Amino acid sequence: MSRPSKPASAGSRSPRTSKTRASSTRKVAHGRSAGDARSRILDAAEHLIAENGFDATPTARIAEAAAVPKGLVFHYFPTKTELLTALISERTNADALRDVELEIVPGDVAGTLTRLAARFRESGHSSERMRRIIFRETETHPEVRDCVSGLYREAVKHVRDAVDAALGSAAVPDARREAVAATFAALLIHDANYQPMTGETLDLEEIASVLAAGLED
Numbered sequence: 476m477s478r479p480s481k482p483a484s485a486g487s488r489s490p491r492t493s494k495t496r497a498s499s500t501r502k503v504a505h506g507r508s509a510g511d512a513r514s515r516i517l518d519a520a521e522h523l524i525a526e527n528g529f530d531a532t533p534t535a536r537i538a539e540a541a542a543v544p545k546g547l548v549f550h551y552f553p554t555k556t557e558l559l560t561a562l563i564s565e566r567t568n569a570d571a572l573r574d575v576e577l578e579i580v581p582g583d584v585a586g587t588l589t590r591l592a593a594r595f596r597e598s599g600h601s602s603e604r605m606r607r608i609i610f611r612e613t614e615t616h617p618e619v620r621d622c623v624s625g626l627y628r629e630a631v632k633h634v635r636d637a638v639d640a641a642l643g644s645a646a647v648p649d650a651r652r653e654a655v656a657a658t659f660a661a662l663l664i665h666d667a668n669y670q671p672m673t674g675e676t677l678d679l680e681e682i683a684s685v686l687a688a689g690l691e692d
Contacts, residue, residue, distance in 0.1 A: 513551050515541040520562055525604035529559055529612050559612065560622045566605050568667040569626035571598045572660065573633045579640040584690055587641040588659055588683035591634065595663055606668055627664070634660040638690075647690050655686045 519540035523532045534555055538545040552558035564570055575594045580586035612619045635656035642652070659682070666677045 512541070512543050512547060516543060516548055516551060516558070517562055517565070520558055521566065521602070521604050521608070524559070524562070524612075525607045529555075529608075529616065534558075556616070556618050559608075559616070560618055563605075563609060563619060563622050564626065566602075567609065567623070567626060568664045569623065569630045571595065571667075572630040572663055573626065574598070575633070577633075577637045577640065579637065581641065581643060582645075583687075584638055584641045584655070585680075585684045585687035587637050588634070588686065589680045591637050592659075592663060592679040592683065595667070627660070630664065631657050631660045634663075642690070645690075651690060655690060659683065659686055 516537065519537045520532070523537055523540060534548055535545050537558070538548045541548070548558070552561060572595055575591060575598060578587070578590040578594070580590070609619070609623060613623060631653075635653060638652050638656050662677060662679065662682060666679065670676050
């Protein structure tokens with residue numbers, strides 16, 4: 476006489492159910508492109524960290540908002556701090572400035588800087604949320620401060636490359652070239668950060684002309 480089969484307990488799972496759930500997890504992780512998943516993680520982090528602060532935003536909440544498994548967050552960003560620095564490295568004004576394509580006008584520093592400024596303004600720089608993140612987290616996280624400082628140095632170097640290319644072999648002291656590059660880069664970033672809040676726009680074309688004139692003295 477055969478024994479009646481025992482009903483499955485509430486906590487047990489059939490192999491098929493487990494396989495289905497595992498498949499579902501893989502679909503969440505891999506159903507879209509890797510780049511799309513990474514972008515959604517950064518989007519979620521930007522929104523949540525801006526609203527709640529870095530320390531008050533758990534990684535699990537970022538994963539939930541991005542609709543990805545928590546493990547995928549750590550796949551792209553091994554630590555939470557690396558997620559924050561990636562966000563700043565890829566979505567700030569300094570980052571946008573260093574990536575602007577240079578249009579060199581030989582012998583015309585003002586024209587070269589004006590074109591750089593125009594292209595920078597056309598590019599998509601950081602949002603109000605990113606400004607909030609940078610201003611708040613820089614005060615409490617040295618990694619953020621170091622990241623921002625590095626981006627700024629790269630932005631100045633990019634402007635310096637434009638100045639040098641426009642000047643060519645002209646006999647202009649290195650210190651003066653560097654001063655023009657640092658000043659113009661700082662004003663570009665300042666304008667991008669504060670124009671949305673104040674509604675005031677710097678006359679970057681006139682500023683470029685003033686700085687270029689200083690190189691001719």
